[in-house]
Amino acid sequence: MNHDSYPDSYIRGILNTVKTVAMVGFSPNTARPSYFVFKYLNERGFKVIPINPGHAGKEFLGQTCYASLSEVPEPIDMVDIFRAPQFVVPVVEEALKLTPKPRVIWMQLTIRNDEAAAMAEAEGLKVVMNRCPKIEYGRLSSEISWMGINSRTLSNRRAQNLGGGFQRMGLGDGRKPGE
Amino acid sequence: MADAERTPGFDTLAIHAGAKPDPTTGARATPIYQTASYVFDDVDHAASLFGLQAFGNIYTRIGNPTCAVLEERVAALEGGTAALAVASGHAAQVIVMQTLLMPGDEFIASKKLYGGSINQFNHAFKSFGWNVVWADPDDISAFERAITPKTKAIFVESIANPGGTVTDLEPIGAIARKAGIPFIVDNTLASPYLCKPIDFGADIVVHSLTKFLGGHGNSIGGIIVDAGTFNWSRDKKYPMLCEPRPEYAGIVLHETFGNFAFAIACRVLGLRDLGPALSPFNAFLISTGIETLPLRMQRHCDNALAVAEFLSKHPSVAWVSYGSLPGDKYNALAKKYVPKGCGAVMTIGLKGGYEAGVKLVSNVKLFSHLANIGDTKSLIIHPASTTHRQLSDQQKTAAGAGPDVVRLSIGIEDVADIIADLDQGLK
Numbered sequence A: 001m002n003h004d005s006y007p008d009s010y011i012r013g014i015l016n017t018v019k020t021v022a023m024v025g026f027s028p029n030t031a032r033p034s035y036f037v038f039k040y041l042n043e044r045g046f047k048v049i050p051i052n053p054g055h056a057g058k059e060f061l062g063q064t065c066y067a068s069l070s071e072v073p074e075p076i077d078m079v080d081i082f083r084a085p086q087f088v089v090p091v092v093e094e095a096l097k098l099t100p101k102p103r104v105i106w107m108q109l110t111i112r113n114d115e116a117a118a119m120a121e122a123e124g125l126k127v128v129m130n131r132c133p134k135i136e137y138g139r140l141s142s143e144i145s146w147m148g149i150n151s152r153t154l155s156n157r158r159a160q161n162l163g164g165g166f167q168r169m170g171l172g173d174g175r176k177p178g179e
Numbered sequence B: 001m002a003d004a005e006r007t008p009g010f011d012t013l014a015i016h017a018g019a020k021p022d023p024t025t026g027a028r029a030t031p032i033y034q035t036a037s038y039v040f041d042d043v044d045h046a047a048s049l050f051g052l053q054a055f056g057n058i059y060t061r062i063g064n065p066t067c068a069v070l071e072e073r074v075a076a077l078e079g080g081t082a083a084l085a086v087a088s089g090h091a092a093q094v095i096v097m098q099t100l101l102m103p104g105d106e107f108i109a110s111k112k113l114y115g116g117s118i119n120q121f122n123h124a125f126k127s128f129g130w131n132v133v134w135a136d137p138d139d140i141s142a143f144e145r146a147i148t149p150k151t152k153a154i155f156v157e158s159i160a161n162p163g164g165t166v167t168d169l170e171p172i173g174a175i176a177r178k179a180g181i182p183f184i185v186d187n188t189l190a191s192p193y194l195c196k197p198i199d200f201g202a203d204i205v206v207h208s209l210t211k212f213l214g215g216h217g218n219s220i221g222g223i224i225v226d227a228g229t230f231n232w233s234r235d236k237k238y239p240m241l242c243e244p245r246p247e248y249a250g251i252v253l254h255e256t257f258g259n260f261a262f263a264i265a266c267r268v269l270g271l272r273d274l275g276p277a278l279s280p281f282n283a284f285l286i287s288t289g290i291e292t293l294p295l296r297m298q299r300h301c302d303n304a305l306a307v308a309e310f311l312s313k314h315p316s317v318a319w320v321s322y323g324s325l326p327g328d329k330y331n332a333l334a335k336k337y338v339p340k341g342c343g344a345v346m347t348i349g350l351k352g353g354y355e356a357g358v359k360l361v362s363n364v365k366l367f368s369h370l371a372n373i374g375d376t377k378s379l380i381i382h383p384a385s386t387t388h389r390q391l392s393d394q395q396k397t398a399a400g401a402g403p404d405v406v407r408l409s410i411g412i413e414d415v416a417d418i419i420a421d422l423d424q425g426l427k
């Protein structure tokens, strides 16, 4: 995988298939970016599990916080890492010891660690670095376009409403499978 | 586009960027969302929107889906990360500066600017405590010399109004980068079809949409484009972007919104609090206008060059200032920055002075005598007897509006008719 730029189909494929996301480096401070992403993805139908040893056992938006990935009592599809690059390798090492293994390692905007990425890819995981899943979801669902942001997508199909409200869009591209 | 991996060309973006079919009705043209406000899905949704945790619409002063189409389109055409449309080009400048400057701060501006901007900077902005320092774009080192610890930005026009003169963007951008301040380019006269200032170091691009982007002289509007290139947190000089905002429970906009934080700051602080929102109807007209920008702009340039060549040989004309004209003082810069043409606007000097200027604007039959540029129609103005009337002759000349000067904005009519009208008007 070339980690300088990702095809939209790669990102869409990931966000369309993962359900349970463990967020390492979650902050309970509601003004922090990790909290924004946590709340947004939860509101878009993902189950986001906060990981933060300082807050283990507490609940945030109905989700129990755990001290580490290995303590999460259910399978994790994707690990979203909000830690500085030098702390990423141990997180990925821990993720690779889980059974079942997560399918995706995601490192947040500004975070990139090629060594960790190579470890995960060697085990067959998909990796995304230096991207924000909230921004990518907003871009590919067209929600972000409401804020005048350049989604870098064009389409002759309408954006798909997710249901449960007017301003929640889904990730379908308006095409039937195989179309 | 099914094949999202292909990078669309400029003409495709001019038509499609921002404008997917309407999600609710499938309408293919962009609907005019003529509404002041939007219902919340529920209390949580409202809280998320007000807290900037969700993308969406609250109230048309802050955002509107029709305006958003225009914003995404211009952002895409300029190669920026995001944009914010506002009520006028002047409003765009107010919001940019209010986001960057605190009272007592300075910014450096090119001396060659639209007269209205010179007024805005000299008077209105000074009353806010934002102090302009003027620099001559023909002497790049003047920008470097003008930098002080209080300088927060550099502002220039890519092609300057009225002159037909071209600004050497790249070295000025390098001076801004070295000083750690953003480089703002007003790209109104060029439009992104002729020049993309972000490619030459601009961090922020502004437009009067009233001109070539709208293109038909029917709507006032302005826009701010965020290039996504500036590091707002590095020197902690821009508190609107790098400090916790009390307006939003302590969030830091740059940390939260990354490379489109400037556009968000302009929206959720500047536009929200100062208020000059664009009407959705104007946004509709302007984004429809942009669909033909590449066609119109090329025709404007082709016609303008033919007119400039004709006038430069005309016995009643002393000089023509138009960058694309071979031998023009700005020809080398025009070749670099606007190779497809130097736009529609030029100034000419008449041998007969003030009287000849008055006579020409009275004699023309196709050109409209008015204070605007960037219409499909050819436009003419004699600044000395209109916009610059109150100045002394000396001040007029310094402003590039001497008694002999006439400004033309060449339209997209048949060029033979445009030339014939000027020829008969000069007799």
Ligand SMILES: Cc1ncc(COP(=O)(O)O)c(C=O)c1O
Pocket: B088, B089, B090, B091, B114, B116, B117, B157, B161, B186, B188, B189, B207, B208, B209, B210, B211, B220, B221, B222
């Ligand atoms: C280069 C330039 N910038 C800004 C403006 C101001 O724009 P508006 O009239 O839309 O406020 C103009 C208007 O003539 C202009 O020519």
